[in-house]
Amino acid sequence: MRKTFIGIIMMAVAIMMTLSGAVFAxxxxxxxxxxxxxxxxTVTVTLTHPSTTSAYEYTVTYDPTALEYTGSDTxxxxxxxxxxxxxxxxxxxxxxxTFKALKEGTTNVxxxxxxxxxxxxxxxxxxxxxxxxxxxxxxxxxxxxxxxPTKTTTxxxxxxxxxxxxxxxxxxxxxxxxFDVMYIAxxxxxxxxxxxxxxxxKRK
Numbered sequence: 001m002r003k004t005f006i007g008i009i010m011m012a013v014a015i016m017m018t019l020s021g022a023v024f025a026x027x028x029x030x031x032x033x034x035x036x037x038x039x040x041x042t043v044t045v046t047l048t049h050p051s052t053t054s055a056y057e058y059t060v061t062y063d064p065t066a067l068e069y070t071g072s073d074t075x076x077x078x079x080x081x082x083x084x085x086x087x088x089x090x091x092x093x094x095x096x097x098t099f100k101a102l103k104e105g106t107t108n109v110x111x112x113x114x115x116x117x118x119x120x121x122x123x124x125x126x127x128x129x130x131x132x133x134x135x136x137x138x139x140x141x142x143x144x145x146x147x148x149p150t151k152t153t154t155x156x157x158x159x160x161x162x163x164x165x166x167x168x169x170x171x172x173x174x175x176x177x178x179f180d181v182m183y184i185a186x187x188x189x190x191x192x193x194x195x196x197x198x199x200x201x202k203r204k
Contacts, residue, residue: 027050027124027126027127027128028050028127028128028129028130029047029048029049029050029056029058029114029127029128029129029130030048030130031045031046031047031048031060031130031131031132032045032046032048033045033046033109033133033134036137037101037134037136037137038101038137038138038139038140039101039102039103039104039136039137039138039139040100040101040139041100041101041136042070042099042100042101043099043100043101043134043136044096044097044098044099045096045097045099045109045132045134046095046096047060047082047095047096047111048093049092049093049094049095049116050116050124050127051091052118052119052120052124053091053092053116053117053118053119053124054085054086054089054091054092054118054119054121055084055085055086055089055092055116055117056082056095056115056116056117057082057083057114057115057116058083058111058112058114058129059079059080059081059112059113060079060080060097060109060110060111060112061080061109061112062078062079062080062099062107062109062110063078063107063108064077064078065103066101066102066103066105066107066134067099067100067102067107067109067134068099068100068102069097069098069099070098070099070100071096071097071098071099073097080097082095085117089119089120090119091119097109101134101136103136104136104137104138105135105136106133106134106135107133107134108131108132108133108134109131109132110130110131110132111129111131112129113129114128114129115127
């Protein structure tokens with residue numbers, strides 16, 4: 001009977017330890033980073049709080065040679081001081097940090113020394129930090145479109161032939177010759193007409 005009682009107590013202790021471990025896991029500020037990051041891209045790290053968190057304060061560490069912090073929180077020498085509180089004690093589920101990826105490789109962003117309070121203003125016990133890996137790939141190569149060759153239209157101007165002195169002289173001589181031929185033809189016609197008139201007069 002006594003052995004049975006001791007066994008029940010040990011089982012109860014084991015269950016309590018399991019529940020205690022579950023509470024500890026629930027009190028973790030978990031970190032996660034965006035995927036498919038390239039050099040020059042904006043990297044987003046999300047810090048998720050336990051449920052019912054309405055106020056928090058912790059330090060986030062990172063490698064300033066790999067990431068450049070671009071957010072509004074106070075940052076110095078690879079450390080960011082994060083603190084926030086909802087005055088109405090409403091739940092604040094997460095906090096986001098933004099970085100610029102500086103070089104290719106893998107780096108870590110970690111949460112240290114978290115202090116959290118719930119919506120009742122009570123400190124959340126057994127809160128732990130966490131870390132996340134940020135993988136940065138080489139910068140994506142941008143392919144510039146090939147410019148289409150510009151079509152140029154060449155207009156050739158055909159020179160208008162100019163009349164040379166010989167050509168002008170030939171035209172002038174031709175015109176004169178034509179006039180002379182026409183004059184001779186009129187003279188012959190006049191002679192024929194006069195001869196015809198004389199012949200008719202003699203017959204009468």
